[in-house]
Amino acid sequence: MKVDGVPYRSIWLGDDGESVDVIDQTRLPFEFEIRKLRTLDDACVAIRDMVVRGAPLIGATAAYGLYLALRDDAGDDALRGARESLLATRPTAVNLRWALDRMQSVVGELAPAERAAAALDEANAIADEDVETNQAIGRHGLELIRAAAARKPAGEPVNILTHCNAGWLATVDWGTATAPIYFAHDEGIPVHVWVDETRPRNQGGLTAWELGHHGVPHTYIVDNVGGHLMQRGMVDLCLVGSDRTTRRGDVCNKIGTYLKALAAHDNGVPFYVCLPSSTIDWTTRDGVGEIPIEQRAGDEVSSLPATANAASTRIRLTPDSTPTFNIAFDVTPARLVSGLVTERAVVAATESELGASFADLVESETVGTTDPS
Amino acid sequence: MKVDGVPYRSIWLGDDGESVDVIDQTRLPFEFEIRKLRTLDDACVAIRDMVVRGAPLIGATAAYGLYLALRDDAGDDALRGARESLLATRPTAVNLRWALDRMQSVVGELAPAERAAAALDEANAIADEDVETNQAIGRHGLELIRAAAARKPAGEPVNILTHCNAGWLATVDWGTATAPIYFAHDEGIPVHVWVDETRPRNQGGLTAWELGHHGVPHTYIVDNVGGHLMQRGMVDLCLVGSDRTTRRGDVCNKIGTYLKALAAHDNGVPFYVCLPSSTIDWTTRDGVGEIPIEQRAGDEVSSLPATANAASTRIRLTPDSTPTFNIAFDVTPARLVSGLVTERAVVAATESELGASFADLVESETVGTTDPS
Numbered sequence: 001m002k003v004d005g006v007p008y009r010s011i012w013l014g015d016d017g018e019s020v021d022v023i024d025q026t027r028l029p030f031e032f033e034i035r036k037l038r039t040l041d042d043a044c045v046a047i048r049d050m051v052v053r054g055a056p057l058i059g060a061t062a063a064y065g066l067y068l069a070l071r072d073d074a075g076d077d078a079l080r081g082a083r084e085s086l087l088a089t090r091p092t093a094v095n096l097r098w099a100l101d102r103m104q105s106v107v108g109e110l111a112p113a114e115r116a117a118a119a120l121d122e123a124n125a126i127a128d129e130d131v132e133t134n135q136a137i138g139r140h141g142l143e144l145i146r147a148a149a150a151r152k153p154a155g156e157p158v159n160i161l162t163h164c165n166a167g168w169l170a171t172v173d174w175g176t177a178t179a180p181i182y183f184a185h186d187e188g189i190p191v192h193v194w195v196d197e198t199r200p201r202n203q204g205g206l207t208a209w210e211l212g213h214h215g216v217p218h219t220y221i222v223d224n225v226g227g228h229l230m231q232r233g234m235v236d237l238c239l240v241g242s243d244r245t246t247r248r249g250d251v252c253n254k255i256g257t258y259l260k261a262l263a264a265h266d267n268g269v270p271f272y273v274c275l276p277s278s279t280i281d282w283t284t285r286d287g288v289g290e291i292p293i294e295q296r297a298g299d300e301v302s303s304l305p306a307t308a309n310a311a312s313t314r315i316r317l318t319p320d321s322t323p324t325f326n327i328a329f330d331v332t333p334a335r336l337v338s339g340l341v342t343e344r345a346v347v348a349a350t351e352s353e354l355g356a357s358f359a360d361l362v363e364s365e366t367v368g369t370t371d372p373s
Numbered sequence: 374m375k376v377d378g379v380p381y382r383s384i385w386l387g388d389d390g391e392s393v394d395v396i397d398q399t400r401l402p403f404e405f406e407i408r409k410l411r412t413l414d415d416a417c418v419a420i421r422d423m424v425v426r427g428a429p430l431i432g433a434t435a436a437y438g439l440y441l442a443l444r445d446d447a448g449d450d451a452l453r454g455a456r457e458s459l460l461a462t463r464p465t466a467v468n469l470r471w472a473l474d475r476m477q478s479v480v481g482e483l484a485p486a487e488r489a490a491a492a493l494d495e496a497n498a499i500a501d502e503d504v505e506t507n508q509a510i511g512r513h514g515l516e517l518i519r520a521a522a523a524r525k526p527a528g529e530p531v532n533i534l535t536h537c538n539a540g541w542l543a544t545v546d547w548g549t550a551t552a553p554i555y556f557a558h559d560e561g562i563p564v565h566v567w568v569d570e571t572r573p574r575n576q577g578g579l580t581a582w583e584l585g586h587h588g589v590p591h592t593y594i595v596d597n598v599g600g601h602l603m604q605r606g607m608v609d610l611c612l613v614g615s616d617r618t619t620r621r622g623d624v625c626n627k628i629g630t631y632l633k634a635l636a637a638h639d640n641g642v643p644f645y646v647c648l649p650s651s652t653i654d655w656t657t658r659d660g661v662g663e664i665p666i667e668q669r670a671g672d673e674v675s676s677l678p679a680t681a682n683a684a685s686t687r688i689r690l691t692p693d694s695t696p697t698f699n700i701a702f703d704v705t706p707a708r709l710v711s712g713l714v715t716e717r718a719v720v721a722a723t724e725s726e727l728g729a730s731f732a733d734l735v736e737s738e739t740v741g742t743t744d745p746s
Contacts, residue, residue: 029692194698197674197690199572199595208695219696222572222674223596224629228703231631231661256597258604262635288604301570301595304677304688315677315688317570319402322581323592325567330601 001168001182003032003213009173010057011064011127013120020064022052025169029209037061040069040082047089047096050201054170055243055279056130059095062086063123066103070119074112079104092252092294092329094244094281099126127172133276134174136343141180141239141274142187144346148236148270149189157190157217159236161226164196164254165203166241166274167210176274177239178210180341185216193218194229198254200300200326223256227263238264239341242275247362249334249349250287255327261336273332273349274341280354282362287331298324374541374555376405376586382546383430384437384500386493393437395425398542402582410434413442413455420462420469423574427543428616428652429503432468435459436496439476443492447485452477464665465625465702467617467654472499500545506649507547509716514553514612514647515560517719521609521643522562530563530590532609534599537571537627538579539614539647549647550612551583553714558589566591567602571627573673573699596629600636611637612714615648620735622707622722623660628700634709646705646722647714653727655735660704671697 001008014021019036026049027033035051037043043065046052052061069082083100090096106122107115148158164170166177174182184191193211195218197204204220211218221229229235238260244252251257251273264271284290301324303314318324337349347357355362374381387394392409399422400406408424410416416438419425425434442455456473463469479495480488521531537543539550547555557564566584568591570577577593584591594602602608611633617625624630624646637644657663674697676687691697710722720730728735 030689195695197572199570199597202690205691205695209692212692212694219698220674220691221698222628224572224627224632224703225698225700227631227635228628228666228700231704254597255595255601258600259597259632259636262600262639263632266635293601301593304690316403317575317677318578318593319582319585321585322568322578325592325594325598327598327601330597331604 001173001210001214009127009131010169011052011060011172013124020068022046022061023169024051025053025206026051028169029205037064037068039072040065040085043068044085044089047086053203054165055093055095055241056134056171056176056276057169058090058093059099059278060123060127060130060172062096063099063103063126066100066107067116067119067123070107070116074115076112079107079115090294091292092243095278098278102126130172130276131174133343134171134176134179137176137274137276137341138174138179138183140346141272141341142183144237144270144272144341145180145184145189145191152236155190157192158184159192159194159234161194161229161235161238161260162196162207163240163257163260164198165206165210167207169206169210170241175210176241176276178207180239180274181216182214185214191216194226194235195220196226196256196260197222198256199223203254226260230263230267230269235264235269238269238271240273242273242279243329244284244291245273245275245280245340246284246287246290247280247282247354248285248351249337249340249354251332251334251337251349252287252291252293252329253332255330258330258332258336261332265336270338271336272339272341272346273337277342277344277358277361280358280361285351287333291331293330294328296326296328298326301326374546374583374587382500382504383542384425384433384545386497393441395419395434396542397424398426398579399424401542402578410437410441412445413438413458416441417458417462420459426576427538428466428468428614429507429544429549429649430542431463431466432472432651433496433500433503433545435469436472436476436499439473439480440489440492440496443480443489447488449485452480452488463667465616465667468651471651475499503545503649504547506716507544507549507552510549510647510649510714511547511552511556513719514645514714515556517610517643517645517714518553518557518562518564525609528563530565531557532565532567532607534567534569534602534608534611534633535580536569536613536630536633538576538583540580540583542579542583543614548583549614549649551580553612553647554589555587558587564589567599567608568593569599569629569633570595571629572596576627599633603636603640603642608637608642611642611644613646615646615652616702617657617664618646618648618653618713619657619660619663620653620655620727621658621724622710622713622727624705624707624710624722625660625664625666625702626705628703631703631705631709634705638709643711644709645712645714645719646710650715650717650731650734653731653734658724660706664704666703667701669699669701671699674699
């Protein structure tokens with residue numbers, strides 16, 4: 001999507017062909033800076049420190065990271081080590097494992113001398129397919145927005161609430177939850193987005209930045225507000241992303257998503273989750289019981305960066321000795337999900353419907369993951 | 374309660390008898406400063422700018438504010454004007470009106486020369502009674518904590534989640550939601566408090582500060598976390614306060630309370646609201662439809678004070694042009710409330726039970742408010 005009128009993706013091969021370039025998301029929404037990744041370690045740090053974030057973009061970055069590793073050393077040990085290093089960066093988003101499995105299946109059988117080039121091709125393919133996938137999600141989600149618009153007086157904006165950033169910055173382009181919004185806006189359907197702040201890392205600022213650059217009307221609210229809005233009829237539709245969805249449709253997403261799903265359910269507001277099928281973990285069924293949830297450093301809660309430069313200055317929010325607990329994701333049970341907006345269709349959040357829509361993946365992914373080689 | 378070992382109330386008559394002294398809560402939890410109120414205007418500013426906040430303390434401050442006004446001018450016009458000025462400071466907490474009605478009923482019939490002294494006596498009585506009321510709430514709420522402790526293995530702490538600050542800083546002393554916690558802690562029942570940050574004004578910092586000074590174990594969390602905790606059995610009991618509760622038990626409280634009540638309900642966690650009967654608005658029934666909800670300035674959402682001195686420096690959280698919406702309270706429907714912990718008893722959140730427990734108030738307050746002069 002555009003930044004100051006110039007089209008960007010969130011990750012791309014640098015002009016010199018030597019680096020993989022990303023937008024440094026720790027500096028947004030205040031500074032727009034490009035970070036060049038040149039080594040496996042650069043890629044690992046970028047994922048771990050959330051220079052890049054969002055399940056699909058984490059997957060794409062891991063794919064490019066494997067390419068950077070193989071460019072330096074394409075031996076079997078290096079391949080295995082790179083895979084392990086990348087897998088260890090963040091625990092919850094399943095796209096990371098999905099992308100690395102896919103890379104492994106392509107390069108694992110090749111002679112070392114052929115691996116780097118094949119890895120680059122495959123990483124590029126993953127990135128390109130992510131864009132197409134999100135466009136497909138956008139087309140399917142657009143129907144939901146059209147339906148919501150049809151339920152309102154002509155010309156009144158469809159009010160959409162979103163949590164965290166499942167925007168183009170969280171993917172390679174278009175976003176998951178935002179793709180339907182951009183499609184609707186571009187088509188002239190009036191939309192207005194309630195942007196959840198999403199403490200502790202305030203990814204709502206990323207969403208506001210994105211929407212602002214694309215001209216989509218929006219309002220930034222603290223995470224406490226959504227229930228009130230839904231109670232008062234001020235939300236027509238919730239659209240969120242997912243970091244991992246189980247085969248029965250339990251949705252793991254940014255902490256606080258579950259609370260919004262409860263409010264949507266309590267007020268009859270449709271609550272849809274937008275995700276590529278690469279986010280579905282066919283090896284898990286019970287989201288609360290089976291998905292590992294990342295716990296992050298407490299200083300993300302007790303202080304905030306005073307400028308976009310997180311490393312230099314932080315302002316304190318709590319008394320000095322106050323203990324904190326910083327859990328990054330929660331699980332929304334399938335019963336609270338109106339549907340899953342995937343690249344193939346809008347699918348009910350049930351094991352049977354998901355299985356019917358993705359019969360090919362259920363088989364291959366389940367097998368692929370139990371024997372990841 | 375104690376601050377660095379010294380007992381304080383949140384409001385008191387100054388040593389010189391000339392001022393009403395309060396703790397400046399805009400500077401907490403980082404600086405402990407006393408602010409002296411000497412005029413009606415000082416009192417109005419203190420309430421409006423949240424130097425003092427919390428429904429019971431707003432009521433007590435309004436009572437003292439009327440005294441300060443009458444000390445300057447005790448004529449009928451001044452009395453009427455002072456009442457109107459104080460009523461206009463904040464719209465949601467009903468204790469403000471309750472305290473002013475009570476002051477009016479005492480001083481309205483007196484000759485002007487007698488009014489100031491009577492107003493001071495009545496304001497002191499309101500403050501003293503608030504302390505007794507909260508102690509009674511503490512005794513009743515303690516039974517709930519005892520019951521929760523009995524359901525757990527011996528020695529394991531009772532995990533209590535609270536939202537905003539319904540602590541001693543929100544009242545004259547002890548607090549509403551915190552009184553049971555202080556009672557339990559002082560009695561040796563192990564408790565641990567999950568402290569919601571409570572964006573946008575982060576009153577969780579006040580609660581953490583209070584609990585820390587009293588030695589109560591606690592953990593500060595962002596507002597998104599509570600649902601996850603309840604889903605995982607990490608919360609035994611929710612205790613919150615209220616700014617206004619309707620005669621059928623709908624609870625208006627700090628924005629975000631409704632989301633926690635939904636999560637408690639979804640996970641079978643008891644959700645109790647601690648409040649003095651002065652917080653019950655017998656003239657309203659439907660909380661969502663009838664209670665005026667305060668909307669505050671957007672910069673509370675888009676920026677944060679960089680030090681405790683809110684006036685000097687604020688750091689920006691959103692892109693410059695981002696619109697915000699800042700609504701201060703929400704309404705939790707009675708169906709989500711396990712019970713109301715009042716100074717008389719723990720009462721079911723129903724019109725019949727509330728009416729039975731407060732038959733005397735239903736009558737007098739309803740009549741009193743329809744004819745407030």
